[in-house]
Amino acid sequence: MRVLFHSWFCPFSRKIRIMLAEKGLECELRVEKTWERRTEFLMMNPAGTVPLLLEEDGTIVADSYAIAEYLEEVYPEVPLMGPTPVNRAEVRRLLTWFDVKFNREVTQHLVSEKVMKRFLGMGQPDSSAIRAAAHNIRAHLDYIGYLADRREWLAGKNFSVADIAAAAHLSVADYLGGVPWEVNDTAKTWYMRVKSRPSMRPVLKDFVAGLRPPKHYAQLDF
Amino acid sequence: MRVLFHSWFCPFSRKIRIMLAEKGLECELRVEKTWERRTEFLMMNPAGTVPLLLEEDGTIVADSYAIAEYLEEVYPEVPLMGPTPVNRAEVRRLLTWFDVKFNREVTQHLVSEKVMKRFLGMGQPDSSAIRAAAHNIRAHLDYIGYLADRREWLAGKNFSVADIAAAAHLSVADYLGGVPWEVNDTAKTWYMRVKSRPSMRPVLKDFVAGLRPPKHYAQLDF
Numbered sequence: 001m002r003v004l005f006h007s008w009f010c011p012f013s014r015k016i017r018i019m020l021a022e023k024g025l026e027c028e029l030r031v032e033k034t035w036e037r038r039t040e041f042l043m044m045n046p047a048g049t050v051p052l053l054l055e056e057d058g059t060i061v062a063d064s065y066a067i068a069e070y071l072e073e074v075y076p077e078v079p080l081m082g083p084t085p086v087n088r089a090e091v092r093r094l095l096t097w098f099d100v101k102f103n104r105e106v107t108q109h110l111v112s113e114k115v116m117k118r119f120l121g122m123g124q125p126d127s128s129a130i131r132a133a134a135h136n137i138r139a140h141l142d143y144i145g146y147l148a149d150r151r152e153w154l155a156g157k158n159f160s161v162a163d164i165a166a167a168a169h170l171s172v173a174d175y176l177g178g179v180p181w182e183v184n185d186t187a188k189t190w191y192m193r194v195k196s197r198p199s200m201r202p203v204l205k206d207f208v209a210g211l212r213p214p215k216h217y218a219q220l221d222f
Numbered sequence: 223m224r225v226l227f228h229s230w231f232c233p234f235s236r237k238i239r240i241m242l243a244e245k246g247l248e249c250e251l252r253v254e255k256t257w258e259r260r261t262e263f264l265m266m267n268p269a270g271t272v273p274l275l276l277e278e279d280g281t282i283v284a285d286s287y288a289i290a291e292y293l294e295e296v297y298p299e300v301p302l303m304g305p306t307p308v309n310r311a312e313v314r315r316l317l318t319w320f321d322v323k324f325n326r327e328v329t330q331h332l333v334s335e336k337v338m339k340r341f342l343g344m345g346q347p348d349s350s351a352i353r354a355a356a357h358n359i360r361a362h363l364d365y366i367g368y369l370a371d372r373r374e375w376l377a378g379k380n381f382s383v384a385d386i387a388a389a390a391h392l393s394v395a396d397y398l399g400g401v402p403w404e405v406n407d408t409a410k411t412w413y414m415r416v417k418s419r420p421s422m423r424p425v426l427k428d429f430v431a432g433l434r435p436p437k438h439y440a441q442l443d444f
Contacts, residue, residue, distance in 0.1 A: 093283075
């Protein structure tokens with residue numbers, strides 16, 4: 001069977017898991033502790049990052065950008081990148097928005113301070129980084145609200161990887177108690193719509209021992 | 223005419239400039255000082271980043287990942303992403319390698335310390351960041367050498383955006399005196415081959431007043 005090497009609080013892994021589910025592609029999940037820099041894993045991906053997709057025929061696809069484009073090319077039956085080049089450009093612009101900008105300004109702060117430091121025993125969380133994330137996410141929620149107010153889905157008429165990437169980052173931040181949903185109702189309503197998709201269910205069921213998400217985390221109506 | 227908003231030491235802008243030239247697509251260059259956060263520019267790209275492509279029909283494509291994929295889809299005559307999905311996945315893995323990893327470990331340090339601080343009057347360069355870049359680039363040169371030793375071009379048989387992205391980052395680092403070419407002969411020979419392509423010439427002719435590149439910078443045989 002197809003295998004996806006992933007990590008629990010990695011928004012890029014979540015993005016690919018949701019994408020695989022949307023496309024109806026089964027896959028076995030294997031947790032990769034990337035910080036251990038396992039030789040066998042580095043041989044498959046010298047960058048040492050998850051997600052990494054291993055197809056049944058042995059094809060290895062590393063890096064979430066490469067995997068997303070690969071899945072769209074090889075399994076186009078359920079399209080998730082948009083119907084035209086211009087629409088796909090908008091999907092990809094938003095992918096960078098969430099995977100680079102949101103990640104740098106929000107997700108990375110929360111994950112490194114609240115998860116990595118704790119599990120790797122790297123000392124107390126840096127409260128200034130957590131405060132920066134809390135500040136930055138407000139503008140992002142407003143931007144999501146702005147887009148969702150004007151379009152059916154974030155990148156246009158169709159549900160796309162842009163919605164998936166945004167939901168992946170938000171689900172990680174939300175697990176860690178970092179999303180002030182009251183900031184923007186339209187953003188919250190959009191997220192409720194994404195949450196209610198069957199592809200989101202397995203992701204929202206992830207539960208890491210010793211780290212409890214807030215009560216509303218997996219609730220569709222919150 | 224098509225317009226590309228760019229910035230002189232931005233490797234992502236250079237990547238798109240080289241790609242446009244390889245595809246034989248003319249374009250007018252406009253320098254955008256992204257740190258000024260010009261309202262008209264932010265209306266085209268709320269992320270405020272270059273490169274940004276403005277097509278003659280008014281189509282706006284923001285973000286270098288979106289632009290590269292858009293150019294490949296709309297102007298496929300000179301293909302630069304590889305012939306098969308698996309080959310394209312390799313090109314894209316390497317794009318992330320250079321645009322994320324190399325950028326974070328090398329280019330960003332050099333540009334922020336040697337260029338931005340100077341031109342924006344932000345004080346003395348941080349020598350520890352410059353030393354980190356000098357250390358990190360050695361492993362990257364060896365990886366480029368490793369790939370170039372086993373393949374015609376970095377991602378396989380065909381010259382691709384992977385070569386272009388690598389050359390874009392290296393050309394920025396080289397301008398700033400940050401590439402110890404003696405580390406790896408195969409990497410150096412590969413770069414000489416890229417440098418000799420007509421698409422690289424305009425990029426290598428860029429000259430920023432007050433910041434002189436090393437003598438070998440624009441020389442094809444160095």
